[in-house]
Structures are given as C-alpha cells and as structure tokens.
Amino acid sequence: MGVKTFVARQPIFNKAQTVVGYELLFRSGDTENYDASDADDATISVISGAFLSIGLDQLTGKKPAFINFTKNLLRDDIALRLPKRSIVVEILEDVEPDEGLVEVCKKLKSFGYVIALDDFVFRPEFKPLLPLIDIIKVDFLITRGSKRKTVIDQVASPKVRFLAEKVETLADFKQAVKLGYTYFQGYFFSKPVVVSGVTLSSAKVHYLRLLNEMSQPDLDFGRLETIIQHDVAFSFKLLKYINSAAWGFRQPIHSIKQALVLLGEREVVQWASLLTMRELGGNKPDELIALSVTRAKLGELLAPKVGIAARAADIFFMGLFSLIDSLVDRPLAEVLRYLPLASDVKGALLGEDNLLGTILRLILAYEKGEWNDFAILAQRLQLSEAEVPAVYFQALLWADEFIVRI
Numbered sequence: 001m002g003v004k005t006f007v008a009r010q011p012i013f014n015k016a017q018t019v020v021g022y023e024l025l026f027r028s029g030d031t032e033n034y035d036a037s038d039a040d041d042a043t044i045s046v047i048s049g050a051f052l053s054i055g056l057d058q059l060t061g062k063k064p065a066f067i068n069f070t071k072n073l074l075r076d077d078i079a080l081r082l083p084k085r086s087i088v089v090e091i092l093e094d095v096e097p098d099e100g101l102v103e104v105c106k107k108l109k110s111f112g113y114v115i116a117l118d119d120f121v122f123r124p125e126f127k128p129l130l131p132l133i134d135i136i137k138v139d140f141l142i143t144r145g146s147k148r149k150t151v152i153d154q155v156a157s158p159k160v161r162f163l164a165e166k167v168e169t170l171a172d173f174k175q176a177v178k179l180g181y182t183y184f185q186g187y188f189f190s191k192p193v194v195v196s197g198v199t200l201s202s203a204k205v206h207y208l209r210l211l212n213e214m215s216q217p218d219l220d221f222g223r224l225e226t227i228i229q230h231d232v233a234f235s236f237k238l239l240k241y242i243n244s245a246a247w248g249f250r251q252p253i254h255s256i257k258q259a260l261v262l263l264g265e266r267e268v269v270q271w272a273s274l275l276t277m278r279e280l281g282g283n284k285p286d287e288l289i290a291l292s293v294t295r296a297k298l299g300e301l302l303a304p305k306v307g308i309a310a311r312a313a314d315i316f317f318m319g320l321f322s323l324i325d326s327l328v329d330r331p332l333a334e335v336l337r338y339l340p341l342a343s344d345v346k347g348a349l350l351g352e353d354n355l356l357g358t359i360l361r362l363i364l365a366y367e368k369g370e371w372n373d374f375a376i377l378a379q380r381l382q383l384s385e386a387e388v389p390a391v392y393f394q395a396l397l398w399a400d401e402f403i404v405r406i
Contacts, residue, residue: 006389008369009060009396012163013184015177017285021088023066023185024059025369040072056086059393061400064088066116071095074104084112088135093119097129105132116163122154133160135183140176141166149179187368189285192325192332204328206231207280208338214269214276215317215340221265225256228272237275270316274402277320281327288323290399295319295363297395302359302388306381311356318345318356319363355381366392 009022026043056065066088069079079089089108095101105115109132116135117126119142138151152162164176167186170193176184200208213219213227228235235256242259243252253259260268274293281289296319303312321339325332336346348357362377364370366388378385 006366006371006385007059008367008392009065010185010367010369011189011287012066013189013285013287014182015184017184017189017287019061019063019285019287020183021064021066022060023090027369027371040070043068043070043073044078056083058397060086064114066090068092068118069095071101075100077104077107079108079113080111084114088114088116090116090118090137093117093121097123097126099128102128102132105129108132119165120151122151130155130157130160135161135163137163137165137185138181139166140164140172140186141168148176152180189288190291190323190326193329194325194331195329200328200330204280205338207276208328208335210234210276211273211280212338212340214273217340219265219269221260224269224272225260228256234275234279238272241271241275266313273317273320277324277327280324284327286403288326290403291367292320292323292327293399293402294367294395295322295360297398298363298366298392299359301391301395302363302383305387305391306359306383308355314342314345315356315359317341318348318360322349322360 006027008025010025011019012021012023014020059065065086067079067082068090070092071094073079074089074091074095079087091101091105108115114134115132116137117129117133118137119139120126120136121143136151136155138148140148143151148164155162161182162180163183163185164172164181165185167173167176167184167188169188169191172186173184173188210227210231213224228238238256239253239259242263243249249262253262263271274296277292278289296316299315299319300312303309303315308315318341321336321341324335328335333350336349339346341349344352344354344356347354348360351357358377358380362374362381362383365374365377374388375385378388
C-alpha cells in the first residue's frame with residue numbers, strides 16, 4: 001500500500017484581505033498512528049503525492065503554495081523539482097544560516113525561486129543570507145509589542161516583504177498593516193467584530209429569514225418559490241448559476257419553479273442557501289465564504305462514513321453556519337435564534353460535546369493541520385483517517401468552484 005498524504009491549506013492574505021497564496025500543512029503516513037517527527041518524509045510525500053496525484057494548481061487555485069523545507073531537502077535540491085511559479089520555498093526556523101544555506105539560496109535565486117524564512121527571529125548570523133530572501137515570516141503569537149516593528153528595522157531591507165503569521169484578531173491585523181507588513185496569515189478574518197448596541201441591518205435580517213425558510217424540515221415548494229421570486233436580484237443570481245455550464249441543461253431555465261422541478265428540493269435549497277450566505281457576507285473576504293462552504297461539503301461527505309448518512313443535510317448546514325456570526329458580526333447564539341436547526345446542530349455550533357460537535361471539531365482540526373487532535377477525533381468517530389484527504393480535496397474543489405461562479 002502507498003503512503004497516504006494528508007494536506008490542508010491555510011490562506012495568506014494581502015492588505016485588502018484577498019488571498020494571494022496558501023501555506024500547505026501536511027503529514028504523511030501509511031498507518032493510523034503516524035509519527036509526525038519525520039519532516040523530510042512529510043515534505044517528500046506532499047511533493048510526490050499532493051503535487052503529482054492531486055495537482056498543485058487545483059489544491060491552491062493556481063495561487064503560490066508556501067512549502068516548508070528542511071535542511072536536508074534544501075541540500076538535496078528537492079525544491080528544484082517543482083515549478084518556480086507555483087511555490088514559495090519556506091525555510092524552517094531550525095535551519096541554521098550557515099555558508100551551506102547561503103549557497104543553496106543563491107542557487108534557488110539563480111533559477112528564479114521565491115524564498116521565505118519561517119518564524120524569523122533576527123540574529124547577526126542571518127546578515128549574509130538576507131539579500132537572498134524575499135519574504136520573512138514573523139510569528140505574532142511569539143513576537144509581541146514593539147518587537148513586531150523591531151524585526152523590520154533590524155532587517156532594514158526595502159526588498160524584503162514581511163508576513164505576519166498566526167494573526168488571530170482584527171486588532172493584530174490592523175497593527176501589522178500599520179507597522180508595514182505586506183502579507184498576513186491566521187484566522188483573524190473568521191472572527192466576528194461584535195459592536196455593543198448595534199443591531200442587524202434590515203438586509204441581513206431579510207437574508208436570515210430566507211435561510212430560516214430554507215432550513216425548515218417540511219419545506220413548502222410554493223412558499224420557497226414565492227420568497228425567492230420576491231428578491232429580484234437574488235432570483236437573477238440563482239437562475240444565472242443554474243444556467244451555467246456546470247449543470248449542463250440543453251435548454252435555459254427561465255423560472256424558479258422550473259429550477260425546483262428539474263433540480264429537486266435538496267439541490268435548490270442547498271445552492272440557494274449558499275448564495276444567501278454569499279449575500280449575507282457583503283464585503284467580507286471571499287475566503288470566509290469559501291471556508292464555510294468547504295466545511296459544509298466536507299461534513300456532508302463525511303456523514304455516511306461515520307454511519308449517519310441520513311443526517312448529511314443537517315451536517316451540511318452545520319458547516320455552512322459555523323462562521324455565520326462572522327458574516328453578520330453578531331454573537332452566534334443570537335444569530336441561531338433566526339434559524340430552525342435541529343437542537344444537536346445548534347448545540348454543536350455552540351460548543352456542546354455531542355456527535356455532531358465531534359464531527360465539527362474534526363473538520364476544524366483537519367483544516368488547521370492539527371494532526372494529533374484530528375487523529376483522536378477520527379478514532380472517537382470510528383472514522384478511517386485515510387478516507388479524509390480525498391473528501392477534503394473534493395470539498396475544496398466544490399467550494400472553489402462555487403466562489404468562482406457567484
């Protein structure tokens with residue numbers, strides 16, 4: 001049996017909160033009890049597995065992939081096997097900046113590769129290396145206060161772009177922008193900005209009511225058609241999507257009723273819900289919607305694998321609504337009052353330790369590359385770890401396709 005590759009991706013943003021690349025988080029192993037200490041094997045597995053069998057462009061949406069390289073892999077010229085337009089060579093923090101590393105970086109630069117230093121802390125030994133570096137990553141959980149600016153001053157190079165990683169709050173993001181950082185990594189974009197005394201706008205209440213109707217267990221087709229038709233802009237977007245090449249209908253669909261008949265309740269409700277979430281997000285980063293949709297699809301695909309295929313629709317909505325508080329900037333418990341979800345779905349979203357909550361935590365552990373937690377949760381669900389990478393990739397493609405078409 002071949003080695004199974006586990007790959008997740010974490011977005012990297014620019015100042016406009018547009019995704020400009022992804023760091024690949026990975027492990028590999030052909031057993032359920034993988035020892036993640038062998039970083040060389042993990043990287044080689046990603047290169048040979050994820051890049052060749054999955055396809056790098058598909059995994060990252062043709063955006064650059066930041067890939068961790070150990071000293072051994074740099075010395076063995078593994079990076080040169082990969083297309084320079086597709087990757088950023090990320091040198092791990094435990095690689096010493098000696099003469100050998102300088103020579104390796106000179107070779108990479110001569111071939112046109114972009115080089116980044118991970119978890120950078122300035123030391124005088126780095127000075128010979130810095131002219132060869134394009135991006136320096138600074139861990140914001142470790143580097144705090146004035147040190148976040150000091151590291152920029154110490155490097156003192158206008159050619160180097162700084163990337164703030166593990167940015168978990170909007171305040172940290174704004175500070176990093178002010179200090180001169182160019183790129184940003186972390187889940188700051190997925191946190192709600194709740195302002196006391198501010199209520200939901202009428203537009204957001206409208207979309208929450210639309211979601212409410214579509215989440216009803218005993219959906220009335222006629223009522224759904226009426227609700228959708230009353231929102232002209234939304235009707236247009238839904239019909240535009242349904243008439244796209246993805247569905248392959250020979251004759252154009254001109255009405256919501258025709259769409260309901262041809263596609264069926266499940267498909268229409270699912271896609272109308274996705275479009276509603278997109279409208280609800282307003283000016284939020286596309287990655288927030290993509291993450292919600294990926295969680296939704298991954299949960300739906302995992303449902304039969306953990307023996308609850310009948311709950312696939314509930315798990316889809318659980319994933320879809322897992323970031324709804326960030327879309328509307330209101331507390332999750334408040335937003336959930338608008339939605340007629342099953343009690344265990346609401347409980348899972350609010351952090352209860354139930355079966356659906358375990359599935360949600362497994363999804364979050366996988367997307368963040370928290371492999372030990374993922375393994376524990378998979379065991380608890382009696383889920384084969386080896387089945388997850390393929391469905392995660394399927395969910396990513398499905399979500400990326402949706403974002404492109406709306």
